[in-house]
Amino acid sequence: xxxxxxxxxxxxxxxxxxxxxxxxxxxxxxxxxxxxxxxxxxxxxxxxxxxxxxxxxxxxxxxxxxxxxxxxxxxxxxxxxxxxxxxxxxxxxxxxxxxxxxxxxxxxxxxxxxxxxxxxxxxxxxxxxxxxxxxxxxxxxxxxxxxxxxxxxxxxxxxxxxxxxxxxxxxxxxxxxxxxxxxxxxxxxxxxxxxxxxxxxxxxxxxxxxxxxxxxxxxx
Amino acid sequence: xxxxxxxxxxxxxxxxxxxxxxxxxxxxxxxxxxxxxxxxxxxxxxxxxxxxxxxxxxxxxxxxxxxxxxxxxxxxxxxxxxxxxxxxxxxxxxxxxxxxxxxxxxxxxxxxxxxxxxxxxxxxxxxxxxxxxxxxxxxxxxxxxxxxxxxxxxxxxxxxxxxxxxxxxxxxxxxxxxxxxxxxxxxxxxxxxxxxxxxxxxxxxxxxxxxxxxxxxxxxxxxxxxxxxxxxxxxxxxxxxxxxxxxxxxxxxxxxxxxxxxxxxxxxxxxxxxxxxxxxxxxxxxxxxxxxxxxxxxxxxx
Numbered sequence: 184x185x186x187x188x189x190x191x192x193x194x195x196x197x198x199x200x201x202x203x204x205x206x207x208x209x210x211x212x213x214x215x216x217x218x219x220x221x222x223x224x225x226x227x228x229x230x231x232x233x234x235x236x237x238x239x240x241x242x243x244x245x246x247x248x249x250x251x252x253x254x255x256x257x258x259x260x261x262x263x264x265x266x267x268x269x270x271x272x273x274x275x276x277x278x279x280x281x282x283x284x285x286x287x288x289x290x291x292x293x294x295x296x297x298x299x300x301x302x303x304x305x306x307x308x309x310x311x312x313x314x315x316x317x318x319x320x321x322x323x324x325x326x327x328x329x330x331x332x333x334x335x336x337x338x339x340x341x342x343x344x345x346x347x348x349x350x351x352x353x354x355x356x357x358x359x360x361x362x363x364x365x366x367x368x369x370x371x372x373x374x375x376x377x378x379x380x381x382x383x384x385x386x387x388x389x390x391x392x393x394x395x396x397x398x399x400x401x402x403x
Numbered sequence: 404x405x406x407x408x409x410x411x412x413x414x415x416x417x418x419x420x421x422x423x424x425x426x427x428x429x430x431x432x433x434x435x436x437x438x439x440x441x442x443x444x445x446x447x448x449x450x451x452x453x454x455x456x457x458x459x460x461x462x463x464x465x466x467x468x469x470x471x472x473x474x475x476x477x478x479x480x481x482x483x484x485x486x487x488x489x490x491x492x493x494x495x496x497x498x499x500x501x502x503x504x505x506x507x508x509x510x511x512x513x514x515x516x517x518x519x520x521x522x523x524x525x526x527x528x529x530x531x532x533x534x535x536x537x538x539x540x541x542x543x544x545x546x547x548x549x550x551x552x553x554x555x556x557x558x559x560x561x562x563x564x565x566x567x568x569x570x571x572x573x574x575x576x577x578x579x580x581x582x583x584x585x586x587x588x589x590x591x592x593x594x595x596x597x598x599x600x601x602x603x604x605x606x607x608x609x610x611x612x613x614x615x616x617x618x619x620x621x622x623x624x625x626x627x628x629x630x631x632x633x634x635x636x637x638x639x640x641x642x643x644x645x646x647x648x649x650x651x652x653x654x655x656x657x658x659x660x661x662x663x664x665x666x667x668x669x670x671x672x673x674x675x676x677x678x679x680x681x682x683x684x685x686x687x688x689x690x691x692x693x694x695x696x697x698x699x700x701x702x703x704x705x
Contacts, residue, residue, distance in 0.1 A: 184406065184561045189433050190447060192519045192556035192565070192582075193527070193549045196454045199509030200621035202521040203566050203673075233568040236674045237619025239693060240470075242512065262512055287568040287672065309566025309574075310519045 185308060187328060195311045197256040203288050204234065204241030207307030209261060212250020214315060214327055215292045215303045218399045223294035226251055226275040231284035231291075234307075244277050247290060251275075256311060286316075321363045321372040327401060329358050329376035334389060335397040338364045338371040345392045346373060353385050370396075407432040411558050411599050411653040418595035425585070425595050426547035429554035448546050451516045455505070455528035458515045462504025466511045470692050473622040474511065476630075477504035494533055495637050502529025502633035506626040518549075519556045519565040522621045523579035525629035527552050530583045530636050538590055551589045552582040555602055562654070563661035567614035568673040570664025572628060577609030577660065580632035580639070587640035603649035603656045605639035610656075610663055613671035615678025618689035624679055 186192065197206040216223070228247055230238050238244050242261070249264035251273070260267060268275060286306040293302045304317035315325040318333065325331060332350075336342045343362060350357060356378045364371035381400065389398045407428060408414040418425050433444050463481060467474035480500035483489060489496050502525030509515045509524055518527040531548050540548070556565065559578045564570035584601035588594075593601075609632075617623040649656065670677030679685050 184409070186557060186560040187436050189429055189444075189550060189553035189557060190451075192560055193448065193451055193553040194516055194518075196451060196514065196516050197521060199512050199515055199521050199524075202517040202519075202524075203568060205521065206517065232669075233673045236676065237616070240616070240619035240675070241621065257514060259514070287669070287674075288566070307566075309564060309569060310560065311517050311521075 186310075186312060191310055191312050195256045197311060198259060198261050201241040202311040203307045203309050204237065204243045205246045205261075206256040206311035207288065207309075207313045208234070208243045208290065209246040209250040209254065209256050210311065210313045210327070211290055211305030211307060211315075212247040212292065213253060213255070214250075214305065214313070214401060215294055215301070216251045216253050217401050218303065218318070218333065219294055219301050220399060221296070222271065222273065223251060224273060224296040225294065226273065227278065227293040228275065229278045229280050229291040229293075231280050231282065231289040232287035234288050234290055235279035238277070238279065247292065248275060251292075251294065318372065320365065323361055323363065323372070323374050325374060325376075325401070329378065330380050331401040332373075332375045332377065332381065332389070333399040333401065334373040334375070334395055336371055336373065337394040337396065338368050339394045342392070342394045343373065346375070346389060346395070349385065349388050349392065350375065350377065353381070355379055355381065355385075405435065407435065409558070409561065411555065411602070411657070414554055414558065415595045415599050424547065424551070424589055425554050425598055426550035426589065429550040429557070445546060448549050449542070452546055452549060454514060454516045456532070458505045458508045458513060459501045459528060459532055461513060462508045463500070466507050466513065468507070468510040468620075468622055469512070470618070470620055470622065472510070472617070472620060472688065473626050474507050476626065477501070477507055491634070494537055495634055497536070498530045498533035498633040498637055499630045501532045502526050502629040503626055505529060506629045510620070510622045510626065518552065519560060519578055519582070520567070520575045522567060522625050523575040523629060523632065525626070526576060526579040526632040526636060527583045527586070529629065529633040530587055533633075534587055534590060534637075540590055544590060548586045548590050551586040551598065555582045555585045555598075558654075559657055559660075563657050564664055570661065571667050571672055572612040572614040573609045573660055574664055575614065576628045576632040577606055577612055579629075580609060580636040581606040583633070583636035584639040584643070587636060588643050591640065591644055593644050597643045599653045600648050601640045601643035603651065603653045604642050604647065605635050606656050606660060607649065607651070608635055608639075610660055613667060613678050614673040615671055615680045616673065616675055617680050617685040618692050619675035619680070620692075623685075623688070
């Protein structure tokens, strides 16, 4: 089921004018910011389909920038997100694309700073609900419904077992898990949705595991 | 994921078997899925109700969108009701004006609660705050109105769509008006099955409605579609309460809406390329608001 809560139907409380093009867009931006783990210094945002055609009228642009500044859907500061970004020294660029994406409301967000960069593709599926469909070139399905761990690792035997053991040792249950790799033996990504919130101890433990290169989190 | 209901048939059957209102089934399902407490869930919905109330109040004071395309119609309607000349009836027109008020606030980038979307946010609260004056519900019953609307919306969202970009306006104001009709029936003392009938009657009259916003803004014709959506919700609820039933079962009506949405060309699904957006005046308004040459590449602050 795409929708699980009544508050995805009666809600969210948000700044207008569009749940898919404003609230959903803000959430895609905020998830990108969350996964990046810090305020990016620059952002390049590619818009597809209806996002590309109508983003100005719907405030999709200010909403995504607002999300990158960690604003929630009902944060009045979304209206001044451009000015706020400029004040923080974050540069940004919007690129409406001609090509068709699988979903009519698709945004590809590339963000970065001196330490690194990240690329995320998000879709806004209606009523303010969104999904992450791609992260750094890895296809995935992440709804943001559950707290999630994203573990970048080398494609070696035993890594998945080590990670799931570390989670189990915290008494945590895995709700959903996906593993993908680009090429055999190269970089791989684990997406793990869990039932409870995790703490720093677990994150440090995961980061210390052999062949684990990066651990990002997404809070519910 | 374990759910209590995935279709309207299952929802109505549960409510009838357990002799509970649909709103109660929705609360129980929310507790089951999210593992949150009843108090927590009800409190969040009450907060949504408060946001809706404030938006209606703000809209009735008169607001204007930044584009200047919409605003002020809620005030015109309220003044007209006060003149005593209303032909369609004060309650119906009150619902229309409060739906318009909410959407005018939305268009002005004010704070609203999406029901199920922002573009269709006027219909559920508009009808609620109008029938409130006649039915005198408790605060709890008003919160339940939102849970009942949500239960039907939940089925539509999972089996069809509530997005204009995916399914046209029938998926947005169509869903909202049908959800509201079902909730009105419950508040007025109708049965769960009558709620389902009201939903079907209204949705059948929203099928095929395209999403063609002028200049891509959630203003023209969105605000007026919320107005008419509120009117249809009230009439549909009255029809169901009178005993009128839908020949096509609710879940099949929802399926039909889904299929129609899938066969709608993209020009009529929130791309601002067809319908009213493509009329000479629609295009002229777009040019006026955004300037004639829409830049292919947009560079801001970089």
